[in-house]
Amino acid sequence: MKLKIRDMDVATGGPLVAILNKDDAQKLDLHVMDRIKIKKGKKTETVVVDIAASRKSVKPNYIGLFEEVIDSLKLKNNQIVDISIARKPLSLEFIRKKMDGKKLNKKEIDQIVWDIVNNKLSSIELTYFVAACYTNAMSTEETIILTKSIAYHGDTLKLDKYPIIDKHSIGGLAGNRTTLILVPIIAAAGFIMPKTSSRSITSPSGTADTMEVLAKVSFSLKEIKKIVLKTNGCMVWGGALNLAPADDKIIMVERPLGIDAESQLLASIMAKKHSVSSTHILIDIPVGNHAKVRNKTEALKLKKDFETIGKRLKKHIKVIITDGTKPIGKGIGPALEARDVLWVLTRDKRRPLDLENKCIKMAAEIFKMLKIKDGEKKTLDLLNSGKAYKKMAEIIKAQNGKSIKPEKIKIGKFIFEVKSKKKGIIRNIKNSIVTKTARVAGAPVNKGAGIYLHKDVGNKVKKGEKLFTVYAESKQKLNYAKDILKEESPFVVK
Amino acid sequence: MKLKIRDMDVATGGPLVAILNKDDAQKLDLHVMDRIKIKKGKKTETVVVDIAASRKSVKPNYIGLFEEVIDSLKLKNNQIVDISIARKPLSLEFIRKKMDGKKLNKKEIDQIVWDIVNNKLSSIELTYFVAACYTNAMSTEETIILTKSIAYHGDTLKLDKYPIIDKHSIGGLAGNRTTLILVPIIAAAGFIMPKTSSRSITSPSGTADTMEVLAKVSFSLKEIKKIVLKTNGCMVWGGALNLAPADDKIIMVERPLGIDAESQLLASIMAKKHSVSSTHILIDIPVGNHAKVRNKTEALKLKKDFETIGKRLKKHIKVIITDGTKPIGKGIGPALEARDVLWVLTRDKRRPLDLENKCIKMAAEIFKMLKIKDGEKKTLDLLNSGKAYKKMAEIIKAQNGKSIKPEKIKIGKFIFEVKSKKKGIIRNIKNSIVTKTARVAGAPVNKGAGIYLHKDVGNKVKKGEKLFTVYAESKQKLNYAKDILKEESPFVVK
Numbered sequence: 001m002k003l004k005i006r007d008m009d010v011a012t013g014g015p016l017v018a019i020l021n022k023d024d025a026q027k028l029d030l031h032v033m034d035r036i037k038i039k040k041g042k043k044t045e046t047v048v049v050d051i052a053a054s055r056k057s058v059k060p061n062y063i064g065l066f067e068e069v070i071d072s073l074k075l076k077n078n079q080i081v082d083i084s085i086a087r088k089p090l091s092l093e094f095i096r097k098k099m100d101g102k103k104l105n106k107k108e109i110d111q112i113v114w115d116i117v118n119n120k121l122s123s124i125e126l127t128y129f130v131a132a133c134y135t136n137a138m139s140t141e142e143t144i145i146l147t148k149s150i151a152y153h154g155d156t157l158k159l160d161k162y163p164i165i166d167k168h169s170i171g172g173l174a175g176n177r178t179t180l181i182l183v184p185i186i187a188a189a190g191f192i193m194p195k196t197s198s199r200s201i202t203s204p205s206g207t208a209d210t211m212e213v214l215a216k217v218s219f220s221l222k223e224i225k226k227i228v229l230k231t232n233g234c235m236v237w238g239g240a241l242n243l244a245p246a247d248d249k250i251i252m253v254e255r256p257l258g259i260d261a262e263s264q265l266l267a268s269i270m271a272k273k274h275s276v277s278s279t280h281i282l283i284d285i286p287v288g289n290h291a292k293v294r295n296k297t298e299a300l301k302l303k304k305d306f307e308t309i310g311k312r313l314k315k316h317i318k319v320i321i322t323d324g325t326k327p328i329g330k331g332i333g334p335a336l337e338a339r340d341v342l343w344v345l346t347r348d349k350r351r352p353l354d355l356e357n358k359c360i361k362m363a364a365e366i367f368k369m370l371k372i373k374d375g376e377k378k379t380l381d382l383l384n385s386g387k388a389y390k391k392m393a394e395i396i397k398a399q400n401g402k403s404i405k406p407e408k409i410k411i412g413k414f415i416f417e418v419k420s421k422k423k424g425i426i427r428n429i430k431n432s433i434v435t436k437t438a439r440v441a442g443a444p445v446n447k448g449a450g451i452y453l454h455k456d457v458g459n460k461v462k463k464g465e466k467l468f469t470v471y472a473e474s475k476q477k478l479n480y481a482k483d484i485l486k487e488e489s490p491f492v493v494k
Numbered sequence: 495m496k497l498k499i500r501d502m503d504v505a506t507g508g509p510l511v512a513i514l515n516k517d518d519a520q521k522l523d524l525h526v527m528d529r530i531k532i533k534k535g536k537k538t539e540t541v542v543v544d545i546a547a548s549r550k551s552v553k554p555n556y557i558g559l560f561e562e563v564i565d566s567l568k569l570k571n572n573q574i575v576d577i578s579i580a581r582k583p584l585s586l587e588f589i590r591k592k593m594d595g596k597k598l599n600k601k602e603i604d605q606i607v608w609d610i611v612n613n614k615l616s617s618i619e620l621t622y623f624v625a626a627c628y629t630n631a632m633s634t635e636e637t638i639i640l641t642k643s644i645a646y647h648g649d650t651l652k653l654d655k656y657p658i659i660d661k662h663s664i665g666g667l668a669g670n671r672t673t674l675i676l677v678p679i680i681a682a683a684g685f686i687m688p689k690t691s692s693r694s695i696t697s698p699s700g701t702a703d704t705m706e707v708l709a710k711v712s713f714s715l716k717e718i719k720k721i722v723l724k725t726n727g728c729m730v731w732g733g734a735l736n737l738a739p740a741d742d743k744i745i746m747v748e749r750p751l752g753i754d755a756e757s758q759l760l761a762s763i764m765a766k767k768h769s770v771s772s773t774h775i776l777i778d779i780p781v782g783n784h785a786k787v788r789n790k791t792e793a794l795k796l797k798k799d800f801e802t803i804g805k806r807l808k809k810h811i812k813v814i815i816t817d818g819t820k821p822i823g824k825g826i827g828p829a830l831e832a833r834d835v836l837w838v839l840t841r842d843k844r845r846p847l848d849l850e851n852k853c854i855k856m857a858a859e860i861f862k863m864l865k866i867k868d869g870e871k872k873t874l875d876l877l878n879s880g881k882a883y884k885k886m887a888e889i890i891k892a893q894n895g896k897s898i899k900p901e902k903i904k905i906g907k908f909i910f911e912v913k914s915k916k917k918g919i920i921r922n923i924k925n926s927i928v929t930k931t932a933r934v935a936g937a938p939v940n941k942g943a944g945i946y947l948h949k950d951v952g953n954k955v956k957k958g959e960k961l962f963t964v965y966a967e968s969k970q971k972l973n974y975a976k977d978i979l980k981e982e983s984p985f986v987v988k
Contacts (some may be wrong), residue, residue, distance in 0.1 A: 013526070019504070031752045032507070048765075050507075067551075095751060096752065099625065099629065122750065124621045124750055128625055128751050128753075132594065132629065134593060135593065135626070135629035255525075255526075255527065256586065256619050257586060445525065
């Protein structure tokens with residue numbers, strides 16, 4: 001069937017979609033989410049069908065194309081293309097299989113990943129895959145296949161160096177900005193640590209969001225290679241690269257509900273490590289009632305899964321289980337966290353000691369993997385001598401940054417202070433409420449939004465003493481945060 | 495923030511969506527799938543945010559609106575509207591809760607249903623709800639709440655009559671067109687049976703698809719009332735009504751993967767029965783390896799659930815478990831099934847006896863519920879006397895139909911006959927392959943497409959004897975069907 005192109009002037013942001021008029025669709029018996037092949041010269045592209053539900057939009061004999069398709073086939077408005085019926089992607093059967101709780105094999109997972117990367121699935125179909133893996137957890141074997149498949153269907157960073165250090169902290173814990181302290185320490189010690197990080201999905205800030213307060217985080221692989229060869233390290237946003245495009249698309253549909261399936265979590269992390277050719281990887285699993293990993297049993301299972309997958313990918317893996325019962329650090333939100341990080345590196349007396357101690361422990365674990373003795377002492381030397389801070393300044397400069405002074409970081413102007421209603425000891429700081437409040441206040445999009453915790457668990461407080469401050473960049477968002485706090489306070493004082 | 499409307503000239507077919515330019519979105523910290531309030535005069539509407547991913551589409555200071563929003567607020571191109579940040583729908587938290595396997599209460603389910611009916615959820619968000627209910631089955635209590643909620647958020651057919659008869663056969667079985675025979679029988683016996691049916695999701699034809707071969711099936715509630723008061727019965731498409739709009743939207747996202755969660759199945763069926771004020775309902779659960787219900791245990795659970803929900807809704811319910819191991823009837827596909835139905839009603843010698851016997855049994859069960867003795871004899875009398883056929887002709891006429899003669903029904907012109915490769919006994923006819931082949935051949939959209947089964951399970955066949963014929967309305971689709979049959983035949987001859 002020959003149809004005339006109507007450029008819809010809209011991008012879907014992913015799936016390849018074409019809109020047909022109802023009459024034309026009926027002639028070919030096409031339904032919403034069926035597939036057609038569009039032919040232009042020698043090039044063809046299979047796309048998802050949508051049918052004009054409206055009175056005008058796409059007239060008979062026309063085909064409405066979104067920009068992804070226009071670009072892919074290099075088409076122009078009013079050109080004629082030839083369309084024919086195509087079969088639905090094979091992946092749909094495999095996704096359905098997973099929905100039914102069955103296991104997928106290599107061929108099936110590869111097909112799904114290929115279809116995701118090549119924009120062959122509609123967002124509804126991709127959502128079913130994510131939902132299926134969330135509720136019917138993938139086996140270790142499936143996860144290994146998924147990991148390799150995601151890495152295979154993407155670009156790789158090759159540095160021709162050994163060893164290449166990497167780390168990952170499982171998200172879900174407010175603060176916990178260890179990467180920004182660890183990378184300068186390890187790089188200052190002379191080791192290569194090309195760290196790619198994500199932006200936040202459910203937390204008040206991701207490592208990339210926080211680093212962005214200090215420097216640029218979007219670079220090409222070529223630029224990253226240059227930065228790392230110059231400074232030994234980098235802290236960049238993985239999403240701007242094409243390391244694991246399938247994963248990036250999966251995260252897009254995870255976002256609305258803030259879900260994160262274990263198999264996808266594992267595959268997502270390990271695929272990216274694989275893509276940057278890491279050889280030694282430290283994994284940090286914070287465990288706590290309100291963290292992503294709720295209890296030790298879950299953590300031990302995850303630890304085992306990481307070790308198994310690491311082994312299969314021929315990598316040195318060390319997994320540590322850490323305290324995830326409360327936020328780590330005092331600042332929560334991009335700018336507040338960046339300031340904490342710089343305070344640790346500049347040995348400022350306001351630095352959060354829980355964050356510092358965790359980083360020292362983690363650095364020591366990395367040194368141990370590298371057969372270096374007295375890791376804790378070495379780490380403290382690198383911090384106290386200013387070598388780690390100097391390295392941080394070097395990396396920030398290499399990443400086109402400026403703000404290397406903590407006092408120059410802009411914090412939200414709209415402020416709300418919460419004081420203790422009674423005298424007592426702080427028994428708990430609820431991570432989930434800290435997270436919710438910081439996000440509602442605007443983090444991570446408003447860099448200066450978030451929460452600053454004046455007190456830590458175990459501290460004594462007097463009645464009327466400051467517990468925490470909420471920062472926002474607009475009055476409206478501050479009010480939303482206040483609403484959240486009316487329902488429940490993150491601090492338990494007894 | 496004031497923005498100028500750009501009419502996108504496209505309908506989403508459901509969710510209320512607005513597209514913002516990247517710059518404007520950043521000013522208000524809006525992300526994809528956030529919500530904004532659009533204000534025009536005194537009317538406001540909360541809509542889902544999408545962000546222009548493209549180079550042009552929506553310029554700064556503009557807001558791209560899809561037709562649903564344009565219509566809802568009665569807006570025009572280039573008008574100015576005022577937008578502000580709105581909170582995300584509460585349902586998202588409840589959907590997440592269900593994803594995590596927890597139970598939902600009345601308030602939560604009502605909120606989800608309200609948000610679905612009012613187009614407040616994006617299709618990704620709705621998909622998560624459907625997926626969650628599929629993998630984490632709802633409890634009976636949740637299902638009852640969902641049923642009532644779906645019925646409450648829709649229109650109702652009120653006839654002021656008692657009793658009002660209804661029936662439902664669980665789908666998934668090819669053929670099985672009992673409604674089109676039962677309604678004329680019951681209506682001919684003087685009882686009211688206002689039957690609304692669905693179109694097919696996963697099968698070669700739904701009752702509405704098959705009835706559409708004979709008459710119109712889309713009517714307003716007012717028209718249906720008129721038809722029923724005149725003829726005692728009707729066989730109309732429920733989807734054209736607003737009986738259970740939430741369910742219609744749920745079915746839309748179920749379609750791409752062809753899934754159907756048990757709780758949604760129950761709620762979907764019972765809500766519609768509730769909406770047409772049925773008092774006596776017969777439920778038919780076909781059980782078979784390839785039917786929707788796979789085994790007796792599942793069927794008994796479903797039976798109990800139907801009875802429990804029926805009781806709570808104060809309805810007389812009778813559930814029968816029937817043979818679902820093979821297709822019922824000879825014709826599979828809208829036109830072929832309609833011909834079977836008319837052959838049964840006209841007592842033609844070509845009529846499928848398995849379908850006829852099932853209908854006699856079902857009619858007898860309905861008469862038993864109505865305290866009428868000798869139901870089987872009464873049913874046979876109504877069939878043999880021609881009263882049921884006369885009633886069918888009356889209803890078809892009332893529904894603006896013409897084709898009441900079986901020989902006038904158009905069957906697909908492209909034909910492929912499959913003969914037995916050996917002598918033996920037919921041990922099995924695989925429902926799943928019959929379904930797949932008929933659908934690939936074009937059913938249900940191509941009314942004349944489908945399969946005609948010349949032989950039934952238990953029949954003896956000689957080598958070279960005809961087993962079945964595939965009908966299609968285009969050569970291409972016939973070829974697709976042949977491809978399917980190359981992989982596996984629906985007939986097991988041993």
